Amino acid sequence: MAGMKIVFGLLTFVTVGMIIGALFQLAFIRRLEESSGIPHWVDDKEAVVLRLGMVKPEVLSWSPRIILFRNFLSMEECDYLRAVARPRLQISTVVDTKTGKGIKSDVRTSSGMFLSPEERKYPIIQAIERRIAVYSQIPEENGELIQVLRYEKSQYYRPHHDYFSDTFNLKRGGQRVATMLMYLSDNVEGGETYFPMAGTGECTCGARTMKGLCVKPAKGDAVLFWSMGLDGESDMNSLHGGCEVLGGEKWSATKWMRQRATT
Template structure:
């Protein structure tokens, strides 16, 4: 009898201890949940530059490979890029495969400009480029100069591939591997980035129902997509376009990345 009472008493003691321990554990977890999400990075300049704790990746397609990075740019960075671009916007061009030069075409009806090599050294631009390199896992030196575009009402970019079909444009840096497309404004209606080869889902492109994947422009978000597959060959499924803007204005910044250093 005494042995039984001892065992029951011991079990009761262990049970009470476990309950008390569980309560302390729950209290500790609650304190962690209520603490600022970036508390461990508050004094880390590298974490601030990379916007750790703010950027949220979302894989939306594996073929082609497409990832949306929510909150990739801050509102201040978006306005900064727009301010640099505004005085120098000109009618956008497309690449002439025969000469490698830009020519005007009804394939693309936006206005745009490229940042200069000097502007690439500005602290804010430098921070954005490093962020792109880290999240894309492609060295900064493999990137082309950032292009900034503005699409007004009824403007668009018909579906196309970012990789080159000729050898002329591959002489400096090789083939384009991936593209980071960053949205600098919220488009009220239309202006989606459309991937017609990304599955059989239905989405809205410029007010029209289409098959594929459509990414709505949200200021600060970025879309990373790959023009080359895992086997090193160009991926025809990376076909994409800019849907017609129905209302408002669409601003974006594009970073193309190559196989090798571009300079």
């Protein structure tokens, strides 16, 4: 009995010692952080631009490569992009594979506009561009101008690839490597981004159940996916589309990134 008490006492002593040691270690780490300025991101301009501590990445698929970034844009940035785009919206077009020019098509029924080179110099746009470059690891100069899109009820974008199948568009910047798709509105019914070749399960696309992966639009979130594989070839599995909007308005902003500088 006395031996049991001694063992119990020793275990208690060791446990308490471990707890105290852990507390001292946490306090030491805290002091290191404070002295290095790590927790003071609010005073770090680069950290604020990148929204460090707020953006939450989640890998959705490795083939094709798809990453979801929660809270990629602030609510103010979303509202700003919509306000800039609204008075300049026009019927969206698709790329003609023969000429490389934009043509109207029932494949895509949204309305949209492109920011101008001058608007690209605005501080809020520069912050978004910088963030896209860092999280995608593709230089800013390789990016096309941001396009803002609005999908109203019953509008959609049929599955397609972002990479080019014509030679006209390859002249400036080469092939499209990746796409950052940013959601600018909430309370959208339907309007999911659909990847038919991703995953082995099923998902809801508009009012239909489809095989593949669907990403529900949420204001501030962004989806990064690659049109080019690690072998340098166009990835056919990057096929994607915009599901039919059943209610509300779906607003998004798209940034396509090329192999080389576009300017």
